[in-house]
């Protein structure tokens with residue numbers, strides 16, 4: 001049965017920090033369970049997917065803004081299901097929830113692990129990924145999203161294949177680039193064909209984990225292509241779960257603690 005908002009501050013009300021496939025899956029589960037919850041998007045994409053929950057879009061204004069919003073909305077639990085590379089948002093959530101005494105859990109998908117046949121070079125950050133590419137010109141499938149493209153301007157000798165959700169509003173910082181507009185999840189065969197069509201010789205990706213973006217790594221393995229894989233940023237300690245079912249169990253335990 002749907003839970004209704006009330007004036008009692010202990011009435012459970014959840015903030016779901018989203019922007020990932022897992023957040024969407026959790027939103028489906030929350031909506032099906034009738035949980036009073038708000039889904040939050042950063043607002044990076046022009047047409048974010050519709051969610052089965054009330055949705056807000058845009059930054060909160062740092063830790064102070066997030067604290068104010070959590071208080072105003074009488075939020076009693078927060079699930080951080082942002083992308084593993086959304087380190088600022090995750091750190092802000094840890095700090096704001098600690099300050100307000102609001103239980104927080106991170107829905108954190110396990111990192112990808114190399115398997116037989118993978119040719120991965122793991123690097124700590126995007127700058128190291130640029131340095132890990134060969135000096136001679138190559139064809140790089142640069143599958144890291146829009147926000148960190150600038151770093152690759154340091155290696156303009158390569159041809160870059162970019163796959164983005166939206167067309168960039170600014171000129172690309174890369175002199176030789178082919179842009180493909182598409183939104184995951186992707187398939188291994190689709191990514192194989194994409195790399196073959198563009199003559200990709202290297203792949204650069206972030207170790208996002210999960211299933212929706214894994215296809216490019218499986219495609220690279222099947223084509224024998226080397227992958228430069230950026231490792232995840234460090235995050236403050238926080239309670240973590242690895243699946244939607246675990247997140248729902250965590251939520252139920254905290255609702256029980258509220259006497260619901």
Ligand SMILES: NC(=O)c1ccc[n+]([C@@H]2O[C@H](COP(=O)([O-])OP(=O)(O)OC[C@H]3O[C@@H](n4cnc5c(N)ncnc54)[C@H](OP(=O)(O)O)[C@@H]3O)[C@@H](O)[C@H]2O)c1
Nearest residue numbers: 018019040041042059060061062082083085086087088089
């Ligand atoms: N980074 C990636 O590779 C990647 C990949 C796929 C999807 N995403 C999604 O894209 C969004 C932005 O990622 P990012 O790497 O730019 O994050 P970020 O660097 O950690 O966040 C920068 C700022 O964006 C705002 N923000 C981020 N996520 C938000 C959310 N879900 N709701 C409201 N505000 C949010 C916050 O602004 P204020 O400080 O003003 O609150 C945050 O301080 C995230 O929601 C993430 O799940 C990121």
